[in-house]
Amino acid sequence: MGKGMTSVTRKVLMALSGFFLLVFLLQHSTINFLSVISPDLFDSVSHFMGTNPVVQFVLQPVLAFGVVFHIGMGISLEIQNNKARPVKYAVNKPGENASWMSRNMIITGVMVLLFFLLHFIDFWFPELNTKFIKGDMTGLNEAGHFRYYEELHHQFQNGLRVGVYVLSFIFLSLHLMHGFQSAFQSVGFRHNKYTPIVKKLGNIYAVVIPAAFIFIALYHFLNA
Amino acid sequence: MNLTLKIWRQNGASDKGKLVSYKVADISEHMSFLEMLDVLNEQLVNSGEEPVAFDHDCREGICGMCSLHINGEAHGPDRGVTTCQLHMRMFKDGDTITIEPFRAKAFPVVKDLVVDRSALDRIQQAGGYISVNTSGNTQDANAIPIPKADADEAMDAATCIGCGACVASCKNASAMLFVSAKVSQYALLPQGRVEAKDRVLNMVSQMDKEGFGNCTNTGACEVECPKGISITNIARMNREYLSASIKND
Numbered sequence: 315m316g317k318g319m320t321s322v323t324r325k326v327l328m329a330l331s332g333f334f335l336l337v338f339l340l341q342h343s344t345i346n347f348l349s350v351i352s353p354d355l356f357d358s359v360s361h362f363m364g365t366n367p368v369v370q371f372v373l374q375p376v377l378a379f380g381v382v383f384h385i386g387m388g389i390s391l392e393i394q395n396n397k398a399r400p401v402k403y404a405v406n407k408p409g410e411n412a413s414w415m416s417r418n419m420i421i422t423g424v425m426v427l428l429f430f431l432l433h434f435i436d437f438w439f440p441e442l443n444t445k446f447i448k449g450d451m452t453g454l455n456e457a458g459h460f461r462y463y464e465e466l467h468h469q470f471q472n473g474l475r476v477g478v479y480v481l482s483f484i485f486l487s488l489h490l491m492h493g494f495q496s497a498f499q500s501v502g503f504r505h506n507k508y509t510p511i512v513k514k515l516g517n518i519y520a521v522v523i524p525a526a527f528i529f530i531a532l533y534h535f536l537n538a
Numbered sequence: 539m540n541l542t543l544k545i546w547r548q549n550g551a552s553d554k555g556k557l558v559s560y561k562v563a564d565i566s567e568h569m570s571f572l573e574m575l576d577v578l579n580e581q582l583v584n585s586g587e588e589p590v591a592f593d594h595d596c597r598e599g600i601c602g603m604c605s606l607h608i609n610g611e612a613h614g615p616d617r618g619v620t621t622c623q624l625h626m627r628m629f630k631d632g633d634t635i636t637i638e639p640f641r642a643k644a645f646p647v648v649k650d651l652v653v654d655r656s657a658l659d660r661i662q663q664a665g666g667y668i669s670v671n672t673s674g675n676t677q678d679a680n681a682i683p684i685p686k687a688d689a690d691e692a693m694d695a696a697t698c699i700g701c702g703a704c705v706a707s708c709k710n711a712s713a714m715l716f717v718s719a720k721v722s723q724y725a726l727l728p729q730g731r732v733e734a735k736d737r738v739l740n741m742v743s744q745m746d747k748e749g750f751g752n753c754t755n756t757g758a759c760e761v762e763c764p765k766g767i768s769i770t771n772i773a774r775m776n777r778e779y780l781s782a783s784i785k786n787d
Contacts (some may be wrong), residue, residue, distance in 0.1 A: 419754060
């Protein structure tokens with residue numbers, strides 16, 4: 315992916331798609347958190363997101379493109395970077411000069427990708443099946459109530475699934491620890507006064523968002 | 539001190555190469571690392587063996603010729619110094635020291651620890667210069683007012699000696715710290731603005747042609763840089779590149 319683009323262009327596009335995904339994560343975690351505060355509000359917002367044509371046919375394809383682009387470009391860059399050093403060092407101390415998170419974005423990224431696949435099987439594919447294959451856009455279950463909260467709550471009754479989700483969110487956190495501030499650097503934003511603030515914000519974001527997702531999963535698991 | 543050296547020996551670019559162990563004795567802690575290698579080479583020559591080839595020139599930390607990946611770090615365990623300024627006091631008696639060449643596809647091994655870093659020269663040739671009228675009417679550079687902060691930052695960037703430690707340290711073998719320093723030292727000064735657009739586009743293009751990897755902002759380069767070049771320069775180069783791409787026809 316990105317053949318014909320220069321290294322700087324690829325880096326900037328990687329950052330821009332990263333920014334887009336940061337906004338998406340914030341939105342996703344906020345809506346999910348409503349399930350803890352008010353099941354009815356969660357149902358209403360979920361129904362809006364699941365049936366609004368702008369969200370479904372404009373934002374969702376853009377999101378899908380953003381996700382695929384970020385993953386594809388990340389893997390493509392990793393392959394190219396590996397080729398740039400065909401003979402590896404016999405002795406190397408990368409930990410002396412760079413954080414584990416910054417050096418292993420491909421590992422944390424692939425773990426998040428694997429999580430996506432599980433997450434799609436759990437939620438997205440059944441949702442697409444209900445809405446676009448069965449043609450049921452009502453968002454209602456057999457009892458005539460909104461089904462969204464019920465489905466979410468049901469999925470998190472499985473301890474193994476909750477464990478995998480929690481582990482995946484830890485990988486997401488590690489990915490964000492570097493990714494957030496790195497995206498600013500890639501687009502050329504670096505300032506003696508503001509960059510330390512960006513780094514702090516990035517660390518807060520990287521802890522709070524995954525922690526919120528973990529909390530939601532555990533909340534539903536523990537409130538069976 | 540007595541040391542065991544594991545040194546990369548490779549007889550030319552097509553040779554596979556391997557680490558070979560040597561013992562050196564009575565090394566003074568006041569010696570530089572290269573002087574220690576001189577002792578080893580004397581020992582090898584006296585015993586009829588091929589001396590270890592390694593790059594060096596000024597031995598004052600300003601020419602950028604010496605390299606070496608020592609115990610897993612470019613220019614060794616000390617900070618802000620080149621290999622020629624690395625002293626044996628950084629090591630302990632009985633240590634085993636592994637010495638490898640800077641490794642990157644764009645830095646092919648010439649022999650043993652000597653690598654060809656002319657890729658950096660070609661990047662410099664692609665735009666690391668300003669065009670000046672030398673007909674005798676050259677304007678005195680000091681006649682152009684330059685903010686002190688800009689002059690300082692340009693000078694900081696210009697202290698890059700092009701040793702390639704940034705490439706050697708980067709997990710992706712990226713040369714962006716070097717290129718960004720060369721872009722910055724001109725971008726910050728009025729004399730450099732005239733060719734700023736072409737400079738950054740051409741230098742980045744040449745960098746990619748040479749087969750260096752992509753920068754992923756790990757920051758390893760600035761930690762290992764003997765001249766303390768900051769990755770602030772990489773952010774500036776990214777801005778310069780974006781601006782030049784938009785203005786480019």
